[in-house]
Amino acid sequence: MFRLEQLKRKCRARIDGEMTIYNAATLKDRLASVLDDPRQLEINLANVSEIDSAGVQLLMLAKKHRAGAQHALALTNHSPAVLDVFETMGLVSYFSDPVVLTRTQGDRHGS
């Protein structure tokens, strides 16, 4: 469900399956382990099958934390479930805040 790949310049994480209240606690612990990593953090959401407010809240926490520490965070390959929720909650632009994210990363969101 949470896989981490440490590269030279970035941490690449992938979340598979659910991001809900039921596994939020576990996910948070895993996420917290990389939140302070100064390298670029990329979270691949391609295989997220279901996400609820608790899951979204975790991503927002990650975003807020990274932004506060001036570290980069990129969410990539949003699954349809994630996109749907992001749109419902008006979060697409929240995560692609140009102050924090670079343009290329933003574009990848769109693709």
Added chain:
Amino acid sequence: MDLDPALRTYIAESRELLEEMEDILLRVDQEDDKQESLNAIFRAAHTIKGSAGLFGLDHIVAFTHGVESLLDKLREGAMPVTADLIALLLACRDHISDLVEPLESGMGGPGDGLMAKGEDLTTRLHALGVGARSALAERPGVPSVTCADDEVVERMAGQVSGDNWHISLRFGPQSLRDGMDPLSFLRYLTTLGEIVSVRTLDDGLPPAADMDPETCYLGFEIAFKSDADKQTIEAVFDFVREDSQIRILAPRSRIGDYIELIKALPEEDLRLGDILVSCGSLTRAELDDALRMQSDMRAQSMDRPLGNIVVEQRMTEQPVLDAAIEKQTQVREGQTRETQSVRVDAEKLDRLINLVGELVIAGAGTALNAQASGDTVMVESVSTLTRLVEEVRDSALRLRMVQIGATFNRFQRVVRDVSAELGKEIDLVITGAETDLDKTVVEKIGDPLMHLVRNSIDHGIESPEARLAQGKPATGVLRLNAYHDSGSIVIEVADDGAGLNRERILRKAIEKGLVQEEQHLEDQDVYNLIFEPGFSTADAVTNLSGRGVGMDVVKRNIAALRGTVELESHPGRGTSFRVRMPLTLAIIDGFLVGVETSSFVVPLDMVLECVELNAASRDLSADRDYLNLRGEVLPFIRLRTLFGAEGAPPRRENVVVVQYGGNKAGLVVDRLMGEFQTVIKPLGRIFNQVRGVGGSTILGNGEVALILDVPGLVRQASHLEPQGVAATA
């Protein structure tokens, strides 16, 4: 609290802003960089709206809101500025003006006709907003990060319709554990209407270490479009009501409600305000109002300046900074404008000028006494005093001086509208806009000028086809010019049209019995016939002019201001009207002359020279009233005769040569007494019929001196000759 003075200020301010809007709208399509102008128009509209809200003038708020939204869209470049749009905005400006004006007379709401007009305009505004929206709908693709742009458009559209609910939600910490997922509430909301815009707030999120993943920290600000009533919307949140904060504002809520909302919610005010803006529930402008009002309310309890808070909170989000910066700019602009001008009651100004007038008189008296005392020290200090008094007088008078440019600029609009209506192409060329004159004169000259301008557009300048047929450029030129000329201001209204039609005027005059058929008249005399009452040569009566209340009224109005109007016309080349007005109505530099024991004042700027009427020319001119001035025939008037002074003329008499409107005349007086500053005191109504006298003044020694009506005398002198002949015959 008595709101009346405040409301008056609002009306005055709105008028100024509306004028400014009009000026800018009229020149904006000629500008390369329209941004500045669009901002200025937007600010004007916004201020009018904002202040209207303070007075609870909801109809003005509602209408101006639509205008503001359109302007905002233009400002952000979402739509091009087209001629049609400018026309629409001008119409809207007029409508706002129509809404504001009745306030002065205390009539509250607008009439039905006005409302209908407003609705019509609002519909047109909406049409533009809706157009942009459907364009958005055609854009493909759901998941797009360029969605920031979409949001702008979406927000605009929401504003134009202006009927969104605003819902603020702060879910209780237990919500997630209780299975009350905020997401489901959002989804459920969409069954009741459309979520126009939603912002999910992360402000409640604690630092990562303290964050409990099963606790809900989320807040939402939602702009919601729905026909449902408040109870139905509230019912959505029944399950979470107990430990959540839920606030629902109805569409078109007042700014005050939003202030309460901002105060009540946990987030920092400025940040929250920005969220409201980005939801589209508030415009940035409204937010600024709200924040300003709020800070006014708290002024006593002294909060930290907003700027500090921004810095302390390290709010790096660009929009927040933008809002803050924009706000600061606005405050700065407001401050500079405040230091640039002070609004003073016209009455106070009049009183000041009156007092300065008295001071001038007293000063003149002191100067006379000092002179008589022969005390050189005294004379010297009095002369310093006199110089200062003169300066005070000049600057006091200048307080009332305004440039005529503002009046001229009003005609841009007239020319534009009227020429469009008549299908003519007309350029308005303004020169001498910086010429200044007394405010009271400006106020009164507007109407006659308007008539002349309309007249030129309507009758003077031909249709493009007719012009081309005559080998003239299709676009006609209307010139407005102003300059100072010997104590008066001259305003010219000139067109390059067809000129007056001598035959037609003559025919009409004969028809009306103004002249006899066999009478032979010079061209100029024929032209002057158009100043006769009830004279109109228009073939077709248009709604602009040609109703027969025309030039005679113009002439009468101008004459009432001690001014004159003359015209010059050349067939095929155009007509020009020249209006001559006194510069000010209060104080003049005078030239004091005496006849027997009486003193008279001649306005100094009309005096050309003084010559002695020596015995030879006196004998020559004994029974005729003109003399030879260096080979020129100079008609003159003997004040002695005119005012029926008794006693024999002294051995030596003097002639004061005066000029007015291109004519010269001499005034024969006994003594020349030198320059004298004069405060004009109007003569009572009873002296209305007295000719040759324009006013009175009080001399330093307390005597009264009459101010000669030089224009009248010059006219009389030039016409005296034939009359004199008739009298002796």
